[in-house]
Amino acid sequence: MERYNFKLIESKWQNLWEKNQSFKTKIDKNKKKFYCLEMFPYPSGKIHMGHVRNYTIGDVLSRFKILKGFNVLHPMGWDSFGMPAENAAKQNKQDPKIWTENNIQTMKKQLKQLGLSIDWDREISTCSEEYYKHQQKFFIDMYKKGLVYKKENYVNWDPVDETVLANEQVIDGKGWRSGATVERKKLSQWFFNISKFADELQNELDNLDQWPNKVKVMQKNWIGKSFGCEIDFQIKGNSKIEKITCFTTRPDTLFGFSFLALSVDHPLSNFFEDDPKFKEFKLECSKTGTTEESIANAEKVGFKTNLFAKNPLDESHTVPVYFANFVLMDYGFGAVFGCPAHDQRDFDFAKKYNLEIKTVVKPFDEKDTFKVESEAFSGSGVIINSEFLNGLKVPEESVVKTIEILEEKKLGKKKINFRLKDWGISRQRYWGCPIPVVYDNEGMPHTVPEDKLPVKLPSKINLNAKGNPLSSVDDWKNIEFDGKKFLRETDTLDTFVDSSWYFLRFCSPQNKDRPFEIEDINYWMPVDQYIGGVEHAILHLLYSRFFMRAIGYKDNKFNFKEPFKGLFTQGMVCHETYKDKNNNWRGPDEVISDDGKNYYLKSDKSNKIVVGPSESMSKSKKNTIDPEKIIELYGADSVRLFILSDSPPEKDVQWSEQGIMSSYKFIQKLFLLDQKIKTINKKTKKKSSIELSKFINQFLNKIEKNLSNFHYNVIIANIHEAYSHWIKLIKDEENYDNLIKEYSKFLISISPVLPHLTSECLDELNIKNLEWPKIDEKYLIEENVKIVVQFNGKKRGTLDAKKDIQEEDLIKNIVKSKDFDKYLKGNKIKRHVYIKNRLINFLI
RNA sequence: GCCCUCGUGGUGAAAUUGGUAGACACAAAGGACUUAAAAUCCUUGCCCUUUUGGGAGUGCCAGUUCGAGUCUGGCCGAGGGCACCA
Numbered sequence: 039m040e041r042y043n044f045k046l047i048e049s050k051w052q053n054l055w056e057k058n059q060s061f062k063t064k065i066d067k068n069k070k071k072f073y074c075l076e077m078f079p080y081p082s083g084k085i086h087m088g089h090v091r092n093y094t095i096g097d098v099l100s101r102f103k104i105l106k107g108f109n110v111l112h113p114m115g116w117d118s119f120g121m122p123a124e125n126a127a128k129q130n131k132q133d134p135k136i137w138t139e140n141n142i143q144t145m146k147k148q149l150k151q152l153g154l155s156i157d158w159d160r161e162i163s164t165c166s167e168e169y170y171k172h173q174q175k176f177f178i179d180m181y182k183k184g185l186v187y188k189k190e191n192y193v194n195w196d197p198v199d200e201t202v203l204a205n206e207q208v209i210d211g212k213g214w215r216s217g218a219t220v221e222r223k224k225l226s227q228w229f230f231n232i233s234k235f236a237d238e239l240q241n242e243l244d245n246l247d248q249w250p251n252k253v254k255v256m257q258k259n260w261i262g263k264s265f266g267c268e269i270d271f272q273i274k275g276n277s278k279i280e281k282i283t284c285f286t287t288r289p290d291t292l293f294g295f296s297f298l299a300l301s302v303d304h305p306l307s308n309f310f311e312d313d314p315k316f317k318e319f320k321l322e323c324s325k326t327g328t329t330e331e332s333i334a335n336a337e338k339v340g341f342k343t344n345l346f347a348k349n350p351l352d353e354s355h356t357v358p359v360y361f362a363n364f365v366l367m368d369y370g371f372g373a374v375f376g377c378p379a380h381d382q383r384d385f386d387f388a389k390k391y392n393l394e395i396k397t398v399v400k401p402f403d404e405k406d407t408f409k410v411e412s413e414a415f416s417g418s419g420v421i422i423n424s425e426f427l428n429g430l431k432v433p434e435e436s437v438v439k440t441i442e443i444l445e446e447k448k449l450g451k452k453k454i455n456f457r458l459k460d461w462g463i464s465r466q467r468y469w470g471c472p473i474p475v476v477y478d479n480e481g482m483p484h485t486v487p488e489d490k491l492p493v494k495l496p497s498k499i500n501l502n503a504k505g506n507p508l509s510s511v512d513d514w515k516n517i518e519f520d521g522k523k524f525l526r527e528t529d530t531l532d533t534f535v536d537s538s539w540y541f542l543r544f545c546s547p548q549n550k551d552r553p554f555e556i557e558d559i560n561y562w563m564p565v566d567q568y569i570g571g572v573e574h575a576i577l578h579l580l581y582s583r584f585f586m587r588a589i590g591y592k593d594n595k596f597n598f599k600e601p602f603k604g605l606f607t608q609g610m611v612c613h614e615t616y617k618d619k620n621n622n623w624r625g626p627d628e629v630i631s632d633d634g635k636n637y638y639l640k641s642d643k644s645n646k647i648v649v650g651p652s653e654s655m656s657k658s659k660k661n662t663i664d665p666e667k668i669i670e671l672y673g674a675d676s677v678r679l680f681i682l683s684d685s686p687p688e689k690d691v692q693w694s695e696q697g698i699m700s701s702y703k704f705i706q707k708l709f710l711l712d713q714k715i716k717t718i719n720k721k722t723k724k725k726s727s728i729e730l731s732k733f734i735n736q737f738l739n740k741i742e743k744n745l746s747n748f749h750y751n752v753i754i755a756n757i758h759e760a761y762s763h764w765i766k767l768i769k770d771e772e773n774y775d776n777l778i779k780e781y782s783k784f785l786i787s788i789s790p791v792l793p794h795l796t797s798e799c800l801d802e803l804n805i806k807n808l809e810w811p812k813i814d815e816k817y818l819i820e821e822n823v824k825i826v827v828q829f830n831g832k833k834r835g836t837l838d839a840k841k842d843i844q845e846e847d848l849i850k851n852i853v854k855s856k857d858f859d860k861y862l863k864g865n866k867i868k869r870h871v872y873i874k875n876r877l878i879n880f881l882i
Numbered sequence: 883g884c885c886c887u888c889g890u891g892g893u894g895a896a897a898u899u900g901g902u903a904g905a906c907a908c909a910a911a912g913g914a915c916u917u918a919a920a921a922u923c924c925u926u927g928c929c930c931u932u933u934u935g936g937g938a939g940u941g942c943c944a945g946u947u948c949g950a951g952u953c954u955g956g957c958c959g960a961g962g963g964c965a966c967c968a
Binding site: 251252255256258259260262264266284285286287288299338362363364365366368369370373374375376377381382383384455456457572575576683684685686689691692694696697700704743749751752754755756757758759824826828830831832833835836869870871873876877879880881 | 883884885886887893894895896898901902905906907908909948949962963964966967968
């Protein structure tokens with residue numbers, strides 16, 4: 039028999055799918071739609087195993103839904119603006135546009151080799167004018183609706199690359215690319231007003247019942263809603279300063295008030311700028327490292343002012359006002375009321391500056407004389423030493439009650455605060471969407487008139503110029519509208535803006551005038567299943583949720599709220615790591631082992647390799663496997679099979695050479711099985727057995743259930759089991775036509791995983807127009823069951839019985855069988871428990 | 883420090899949701915076929931027993947139950963997220 043020639047057959051089917059436009063989708067209101075989307079890739083050069091896993095998972099689902107009769111939208115595009123293009127361009131002196139387009143061509147070819155069911159007619163690329171011109175329009179619309187603004191803000195500044203870095207691009211206080219220590223710098227930046235939607239973004243999470251809980255928790259923490267109140271503190275010591283407003287979640291500890299602390303960036307700092315000691319203090323504060331950890335561990339220090347704050351609940355009680363390094367300007371009001379007894383940070387500060395520590399909450403099981411000594415007490419309990427607040431339960435009564443009192447006395451009011459900050463979208467980068475703004479000669483910003491859109495990126499540019507490359511392109515920067523001179527905004531948009539609406543563009547990818555047609559959107563959206571890495575849990579997913587709301591703000595025509603109805607976060611692909619004797623990383627193709635234990639370098643047998651733990655594949659550790667080479671060697675179906683087989687898709691999977699080999703062998707076995715089945719002598723096989731129908735229907739049932747729950751690894755196990763069953767089956771006498779009929783159902787049901795092999799096998803049977811086989815429920819019911827027999831909860835054997843056997847009959851059979859004599863003999867059965875068709879437990 | 887998730891053979895993992903623990907696969911050991919190797923196939927997998935059998939067993943300790951990998955409480959360990967958020 040011939041071997042399965044995957045090279046021939048896979049390319050044959052890929053060409054056919056392309057020629058027949060098999061995955062082209064159109065709106066069809068008679069069919070239920072299913073929008074399956076995987077996170078689109080950044081075109082960095084070649085696809086990696088992470089892509090293979092991501093897109094295989096999505097493809098299996100898409101193909102399954104197509105078979106189930108859904109109208110499936112399964113598109114693909116390119117997140118093609120971003121820093122790597124610019125950096126590569128600098129190194130290779132190549133135009134970022136050309137570099138990007140070449141990569142797209144390469145990766146597109148590679149994706150096609152995987153046999154993905156993608157409607158390539160909908161392909162989009164965010165760096166094309168056709169895409170970003172709509173984005174500029176969104177920016178202008180949002181500007182007009184007051185959702186975009188410009189303000190001065192502190193940013194992460196890389197002094198070597200001369201650019202702003204996003205928080206995630208700062209690693210241990212250093213620029214991820216330059217390695218330079220990142221500075222805080224105040225810059226004028228554009229912002230999206232995402233915090234306006236903070237409450238809704240948090241509340242709507244509860245309705246996303248097809249999202250992993252983990253992601254929802256992360257977003258909730260990120261948005262960080264907290265309930266409290268704002269309080270005005272009257273100030274003494276400077277006649278120009280009347281009051282300071284603070285936000286607090288613990289107004290109930292107001293009688294424990296012992297200092298008030300301000301951020302050094304607080305507007306009131308202006309009154310102290312002339313004081314050289316304050317200036318020095320402020321400078322010191324700005325030097326503290328920028329990493330979160332170094333901030334958290336930094337010593338709490340303060341600068342004492344000549345100001346005093348009055349306790350609003352007791353005017354005779356005044357406390358000193360400090361500037362302190364731990365107070366953030368961009369949370370609350372940049373001012374904190376300090377209660378050392380019940381907040382550890384305040385406690386540390388009070389200890390250092392010898393401030394009063396007054397206990398105002400005691401635990402339930404303590405006396406009223408309870409005193410905070412060595413550390414702050416922040417647990418629940420009862421209010422003490424607080425006059426009219428005494429006796430209130432902390433926190434459930436005390437906070438609400440104190441706010442009521444403060445509101446009544448007009449000293450404060452209820453307030454909900456969010457941790458979520460507005461989204462800074464300015465980047466001093468060339469390879470991004472230009473911000474459609476110009477400045478007049480007074481420096482006032484204006485949005486670019488719509489008939490002058492798009493603002494195109496200039497093509498000839500010196501990327502090695504210092505700072506933002508766009509600011510040195512004079513003939514682009516200087517522009518005239520109707521005879522008036524303007525200067526262009528040279529910042530470009532954060533690339534997360536590009537990916538915040540690409541899923542909408544897929545619905546109307548070729549529309550020239552508008553980003554989308556509303557009918558298209560309302561038919562296809564929301565995305566029914568979104569699949570991608572958990573690393574986007576907060577940023578991309580939160581930004582997209584915001585963007586939907588921002589586009590629909592004041593003029594909502596969408597018939598849905600959330601862009602992604604279902605979310606699945608897949609795990610990473612890992613591989614062992616290797617280090618040679620000089621402590622250099624080595625790749626899997628550089629090392630070899632004869633016994634599976636001792637590894638050495640292929641090129642130098644004396645160089646022993648230390649095998650490290652399996653880690654997520656990364657170029658820096660050289661533990662990557664190139665999908666293209668693997669497809670070349672084993673074929674796409676083998677890769678698809680293996681990437682799904684070992685671990686559940688949400689967990690990390692370990693890549694192994696043995697694993698891919700065994701998947702390859704299994705594909706060969708399936709093909710051999712196929713040949714055997716088709717060459718069975720048609721005449722000698724007579725009977726149509728119920729067993730065959732049972733087997734196939736139960737198999738279909740398992741596959742369908744496991745497909746719906748993303749238990750793809752179990753599906754592979756099911757296929758293995760089914761294979762063994764077929765091998766036994768073909769030795770039996772079976773009516774040929776019936777055999778083929780049931781066998782074709784098997785092929786169809788595994789086609790989402792192995793589309794090339796099954797297409798070929800089905801084609802030989804002349805089966806076209808594939809449909810998911812209907813499961814015949816009557817074959818799911820077994821008329822014989824195996825019943826577990828237990829004595830005192832211990833399994834002592836099993837007994838075959840008719841389904842739904844009566845209890846008495848079962849017991850009779852057990853006694854009759856004699857297998858259990860040694861447990862029954864001489865023992866009295868006190869009672870027994872019978873679980874129908876499953877188990878019987880005798881208690882003796 | 884706070885929050886979330888997870889602990890099952892040498893390894894990756896299954897387990898109809900409280901009912902035969904370890905399906906399926908990788909690796910290992912032994913065997914069969916081979917002159918030999920590769921490939922393929924079969925067996926084994928912790929403890930006692932030659933076998934028949936029996937015992938222990940899902941991180942640890944308790945509890946609920948006829949019955950717990952699954953439920954409850956406490957502890958230990960691993961991974962991830964957030965981190966001066968007032």
